[in-house]
Amino acid sequence: MSGKSVPKPESLKPTARRVVLKSGATLLLSLLPVRFANAAQIASVRVWPANDYTRVTLETDSKLKSSHFLVTDPNRLVVEIEGVDLDAKLKSLVAKVQPNDPYIAQVRVGQNRPGVVRMVFDLKAEIQPQVFTLAPVGSYRHRLVFDLYPAHPVDPIAELLKRTRPAPLSETPTTDTLANPPTAKNDTTSEEPLAVTRMITIALDPGHGGEDPGAVGRGGNFEKNVVLAIAQRLKSRLELQPNTRVMLTRDGDYFVPLHVRVQKARKVQADLFVSIHADAFIEPTARGSSVFALSEKGASSTAARWLANKENAADLIGGINISSKNQQLASVLLDLSTTAQINDSLKLAKHVLGEIGSINRLHKPQVEQAGFAVLKAPDVPSILVETAFISNPEEEAKLTDERYQDQMADALARGIRKYLQKHPSLNRGRMT
Numbered sequence: 001m002s003g004k005s006v007p008k009p010e011s012l013k014p015t016a017r018r019v020v021l022k023s024g025a026t027l028l029l030s031l032l033p034v035r036f037a038n039a040a041q042i043a044s045v046r047v048w049p050a051n052d053y054t055r056v057t058l059e060t061d062s063k064l065k066s067s068h069f070l071v072t073d074p075n076r077l078v079v080e081i082e083g084v085d086l087d088a089k090l091k092s093l094v095a096k097v098q099p100n101d102p103y104i105a106q107v108r109v110g111q112n113r114p115g116v117v118r119m120v121f122d123l124k125a126e127i128q129p130q131v132f133t134l135a136p137v138g139s140y141r142h143r144l145v146f147d148l149y150p151a152h153p154v155d156p157i158a159e160l161l162k163r164t165r166p167a168p169l170s171e172t173p174t175t176d177t178l179a180n181p182p183t184a185k186n187d188t189t190s191e192e193p194l195a196v197t198r199m200i201t202i203a204l205d206p207g208h209g210g211e212d213p214g215a216v217g218r219g220g221n222f223e224k225n226v227v228l229a230i231a232q233r234l235k236s237r238l239e240l241q242p243n244t245r246v247m248l249t250r251d252g253d254y255f256v257p258l259h260v261r262v263q264k265a266r267k268v269q270a271d272l273f274v275s276i277h278a279d280a281f282i283e284p285t286a287r288g289s290s291v292f293a294l295s296e297k298g299a300s301s302t303a304a305r306w307l308a309n310k311e312n313a314a315d316l317i318g319g320i321n322i323s324s325k326n327q328q329l330a331s332v333l334l335d336l337s338t339t340a341q342i343n344d345s346l347k348l349a350k351h352v353l354g355e356i357g358s359i360n361r362l363h364k365p366q367v368e369q370a371g372f373a374v375l376k377a378p379d380v381p382s383i384l385v386e387t388a389f390i391s392n393p394e395e396e397a398k399l400t401d402e403r404y405q406d407q408m409a410d411a412l413a414r415g416i417r418k419y420l421q422k423h424p425s426l427n428r429g430r431m432t
């Protein structure tokens with residue numbers, strides 16, 4: 001999509017304005033010097049820059065109406081918001097745009113007319129905006145969200161290849177090895193470089209991000225930050241393994257919808273998917289690590305069902321555009337999970353749980369199962385790890401401790417490695 005001149009939205013047309021003036025000219029004039037009578041109060045303005053997309057959120061005490069259009073030469077996104085007056089919070093948006101924002105060069109904010117604020121985003125690239133409102137949820141009030149997606153998104157496979165360290169020549173997979181997938185002989189190859197090589201692609205999924213902090217500890221630490229730190233440590237460990245490449249579903253502080261996490265793993269044809277979280281409960285004494293797989297027929301316990309519901313609510317907090325066509329794709333995808341995928345996931349989960357048991361108390365001694373949306377890639381063994389309870393002050397301290405993050409990353413890496421060694425036939429060879 002190029003930013004051809006888009007028809008002006010109704011509210012900008014002179015006719016629409018004239019109607020307003022006719023019906024309430026006296027009232028409008030009397031209000032001109034003062035604040036717009038029903039102006040919404042801006043509670044907060046947030047910017048979440050990321051390569052995937054940059055999000056701008058306006059949080060207000062009442063629902064905002066907006067219209068927007070794109071302008072080219074140079075690329076700009078013009079937004080008009082009705083029912084607000086320019087205030088210090090809105091003005092703060094200007095300073096909140098970082099110089100390294102991938103999509104926004106700068107933003108200009110001004111009072112266009114009484115009760116209407118105009119924002120002009122000067123863009124660094126051609127974008128496809130998604131503008132939508134979110135009803136109050138959790139601790140959030142009304143939100144007006146601008147998601148600035150690139151018009152030409154980066155191909156995830158090309159990006160992954162670009163970032164993959166080239167393997168030594170002797171280990172470079174050939175067409176031959178791909179035509180003859182490794183046999184059970186690999187069971188005995190242990191930690192040695194694999195005799196028959198193929199790339200293993202691992203998708204790591206740090207939960208939450210951006211608007212969705214995940215669980216919050218009593219000490220004020222966010223789940224989204226500790227799980228990203230653990231995922232990054234795990235990534236660097238796994239990449240030390242020959243012929244292994246790792247894709248993070250997010251590598252910064254921004255929200256990734258649950259179905260997009262699944263799509264990302266499938267796009268890079270991941271051999272396995274590990275979603276990393278930190279648990280929370282009302283009672284601060286709840287503690288220990290857990291590992292989950294998908295269930296076909298209901299959750300393995302009430303607690304597991306409760307937790308899956310909580311994690312599945314991430315999209316509500318993080319905020320997704322429900323009118324986006326991706327949603328239909330997502331609902332189709334989510335019904336395709338198979339018994340085979342769940343069986344493979346359970347194997348992976350057992351190896352990982354066993355290793356975590358050597359570094360932290362386990363919340364439950366066995367792998368649990370529930371309907372986590374993020375585990376529903378039909379063709380990728382997928383597990384969700386609750387690394388510890390961030391709601392437990394002692395475990396919150398652990399989760400923010402780099403040594404514990406390292407230990408957790410080590411344990412996860414050992415579990416993943418053992419699974420790959422014990423079940424090589426489950427892993428499909430991949431073209432580099």
Ligand SMILES: [Zn+2]
Pocket residue numbers: 207208214215223277278311
């Ligand atoms: Zn979580």
